[in-house]
Amino acid sequence: MTRSSTIRSNAARRIAVDEPPTSPSPAHRRRRTVLRLALGALVAVFGSMWVYVLFFAPKTGAYRVREESWRTQARQICAAATSQREALADTSAGYITNPTHEQMLHRADLVARATTILTDMVGRLDAVPLGDAKDRQRVSTFTRYYRVVLSDRQRYAERLRRFDNSPYDETVEHGGPVSNILTDFTAGNDITGCAPPNDIG
16 A cells, blocks of 8 residues: 555544534434433332322221221220239249249149130120221231130140140241231231230230
8 A cells, every 4th residue: 555545544534533423313313202201201100109108198008997986995995904914913024944833833824814804805806896897807807816816825824734834836827926917907007005915924
């Protein structure tokens, strides 16, 4: 290649580099605009949804009983039951690792008496009249699972009377202790006093 042809080739490359890029066609610009608008609308929809869920959606949930009068009566019923249970004995010492037979029998009696109080409480909760069929179903489901807890407590008392000191255990429902369902229900209805006691007293 001669010197003049090399100069012309380099000049052509410089011209090609300096030329501005070809602007997109009108059709391409329209597609990009439509895509931007679609993405913007999608972001706006999701944003609005989360704002509604976090700030405006009713905090009822699947467990929420619609009739406020039921929750008012439930709080009163459960508060009375709690007072009765607390009057039975002082359980602040908690679980005794190596109890004597006498202590185990005393504990069995305490569990049985507290369970009787809870059984009466559940029956009274179930008897509160409700006008809404779905509310009746919610409360019926709650008391049905609560009776599972009552059965677990009764079995524990029976084990203590046989001087079997194995720990209290709960029936598993939906992958976890049955009391989890009851705790969710009571929290969702602002009646935490109706949750199963943390200990077996």
